[in-house]
Amino acid sequence: MAPEAHTDKVFDVELTALRDKLLDMGGKVEAAIAGSVRALIERDSSMAEKVKLQDREINRLEVEIDDMCRRLLALRQPAASDLRFITTALKIVVDLERMGDLAVNIADRAIQLNQSPPAKPFHDLVTLADLSEAQLKKALDAFVEKDVAKAEEVIQGDDLLDALYQKLFNELLTYMMEDSRVIRRATNVMFAAKQLERFGDHAINLAEMVVYMVRGTDVRHPHSRDVQQG
């Protein structure tokens, strides 16, 4: 019996516009991380420059979304599910913007790496990138579809991402120990891998906020909560 639409149709239009803008921003972050990893793997510096340029658009969207949320809070005094949606938007926009910055960091490393001879190909780096990207995509899907199960998959999926990062880290260490001439290059790759690992952490933040938005329960920091209760 739950009606989907607000009695005040304009409010619906405003909420939809906010959601669409968040998805637009999410899509741009997806493109940024894909582009930056491609710039790294395919040694494409022009692609890296493009990622850096497009980050301005992501930053602009963050400011716009913030404005929209403030306006809705002030003028609509949203409650319950609407309130949770808007406060979620305010929080995930911060993560998305940061994810865009991480993509820019990778793009910067790509530009540096592209100035020296190719390093040994790291298949795990590609896998790590694919996984991070997939985590963001799934988190955004969970947000649109209000799908808690999908959000929980994202949260659980982080273990794999961490394990992969750790594996790559060890691999790069061994590589550097074997040949000290590659340290500079390998460190850049390691840095890029770290950005991807951080990227995955932000995807988790998104997923946790989706769970909050849908269920109203805060699933962040369960251990910290235990400390408070105990």
Next chain:
Amino acid sequence: MMRPQEVATTSELAGAKREELSGPKVVSAPKPAPTPPIEKTGTSETEQPKLRVSNLNAWYGKTLALKGVNLLVPPRSVMAAIGPSGCGKSTFLRCLNRMHELIPGARAEGTLLLDGEDLLSRQVDPVVLRRRVGMVFQRPNPFPTMSVRDNVTAGLKLNAVRGDHSQIVERTLKQAALWEEVKDRLDESALGLSGGQQQRLCIARALAVEPEVLLMDEPCSALDPIATAKVEDLIHELKAHYTIVIVTHNMQQAARVSDQTAFFYIGELVEVGPTEKMFTNPDKAQTNDYVTGKFG
């Protein structure tokens, strides 16, 4: 036939106490714990809900207007009843001081305990009950032939409360956010006041009588935002000593003033819970739809 408003006005007059509201202006001894006139359960009041409503049904003729309502109102708290028109929230409020039964053909069944006493019992004199459960109405209803001052003190006089009433007049009018506007015209007719002022006068009149429970039926619907804020501030002050149940169409008002919110829909209590939860994460989809403005 008397209109319910007139009847209640009379009942307000019947319920006066000698103790004064404890507030910054009070010079007399602090208000003692309420001593109910009727028998009382042995349990301490702090541990018990002020009002305990069990399986309350109310009819208008053959129409069932309230269906099996169960809820508890803790002492010294504010409960807001919200819901669309015709949902039963005003009927619920009127049951709490037995005003509902004053409407021809109307009746209520169930258990309604005030400090453990069954208010619906035949042994309970509604007039005595209404000394303890006062009411402020949606439409201002000052006594038309009385001055501003006499309106405030009417209940005190009827209950033969002696002494200087001027202090009570000033204090209650200040509490009702009306003093500054009427202090120079206390002896003029109450009908000379604007609608909003009249309403605040009625709040002052209810406060002069000092009920334990104060029922408010859309008390701010005739007030401007400043006066509304003053009344809401007053509600916050009053709940230190009194139990308040307020019916309001203004959901933001419910969110601002109440500790608990009860959502009624078509005669049923859909959900009741802490106001913060009701407006951020209610359990029922119907509640969510109502507080987000999705009811057509």
